[in-house]
Amino acid sequence: MLRLRLLAGLAAAGLTVGCGGGAKEETIEVKPQDPMLQVKATLGRYAKGQPVTSEVTSYDYMVNEVRKVDSAKADILKTGLDDLKNNPKNPGPRAKELMKKLGISED
Numbered sequence: 001m002l003r004l005r006l007l008a009g010l011a012a013a014g015l016t017v018g019c020g021g022g023a024k025e026e027t028i029e030v031k032p033q034d035p036m037l038q039v040k041a042t043l044g045r046y047a048k049g050q051p052v053t054s055e056v057t058s059y060d061y062m063v064n065e066v067r068k069v070d071s072a073k074a075d076i077l078k079t080g081l082d083d084l085k086n087n088p089k090n091p092g093p094r095a096k097e098l099m100k101k102l103g104i105s106e107d
Contacts, residue, residue, distance in 0.1 A: 035065035046095035052088035
């Protein structure tokens, strides 16, 4: 019985004291991502032979995100992505050409 009380007392003391005090709050700045990174990744996959698939549903989103930064590039991107969407066979050469127009390297 004495051991039980001792263990209960130690447990209560541990809960009261905690593990070194309160949590330290810290503000972390999140930098916005360059919308051209998604464009580069998508077109790069096409350039390497990946077929056009369900990612066409994200084309409008990509164009809108690029438009927030560069409306001229967004217009070029929209035209190129519409072409890929309407003619999905063999997208590699057209993706490479679109990357050149947008100033994106193939890395």
